[in-house]
Amino acid sequence: MTSRSPSRPSRHSSKRSSRRSRTGLAWALPLWALPICAVLAANALPTLAHAQNADAQALRTRALAATCAQCHGTDGRVASGAALPGLAGLPAPYFTEQMAAFKAGARPATVMHQLAKGFNDAQIAQLAAYFAASSQ
Numbered sequence: 001m002t003s004r005s006p007s008r009p010s011r012h013s014s015k016r017s018s019r020r021s022r023t024g025l026a027w028a029l030p031l032w033a034l035p036i037c038a039v040l041a042a043n044a045l046p047t048l049a050h051a052q053n054a055d056a057q058a059l060r061t062r063a064l065a066a067t068c069a070q071c072h073g074t075d076g077r078v079a080s081g082a083a084l085p086g087l088a089g090l091p092a093p094y095f096t097e098q099m100a101a102f103k104a105g106a107r108p109a110t111v112m113h114q115l116a117k118g119f120n121d122a123q124i125a126q127l128a129a130y131f132a133a134s135s136q
């Protein structure tokens with residue numbers, strides 16, 4: 001009753017032929033998309049690299065600032081009434097000036113004249129921006 005006609009292709013062979021045509025399409029797509037991908041990548045890569053550099057720089061600055069936390073509190077925030085001054089919210093020019101004064105010995109200090117000598121101008125500028133942006 002349900003006998004197959006001999007001319008009908010077997011399941012196996014029909015599957016194979018449809019797979020072959022799908023594969024053909026899959027290969028065709030990347031070929032025409034290649035120039036578009038190249039343009040997209042060329043535009044996106046510098047942005048990505050820039051974002052990664054910015055992240056790495058932000059991490060380095062946080063690591064520098066963390067060395068101050070022991071005395072000046074996390075992110076420069078001290079408890080009210082603390083013996084040491086907080087750094088959070090200090091204006092960047094004031095901060096930079098104080099660090100330079102510590103370095104030069106122009107501002108008398110118990111610790112900071114030694115500590116400040118360990119940082120170059122670029123690091124002090126990064127710290128100044130970091131603490132200026134940290135809310136009290």
Ligand code: HEC
Nearest residue numbers: 064067068070071085095098099109110111112113115127
């Ligand atoms: C071991 C404790 C200690 C550490 C760590 C420390 N400081 Fe200080 N800091 C002081 C003390 C104490 C003073 C007050 C001046 C003095 O006697 O040295 C001070 C003062 C300052 C001042 C002046 C604040 C003001 O209101 O005038 C700045 C700016 C400063 N520190 C920045 C830093 C930075 C940036 C770091 C981290 C890189 C740091 N300090 C790490 C102890 C420390």
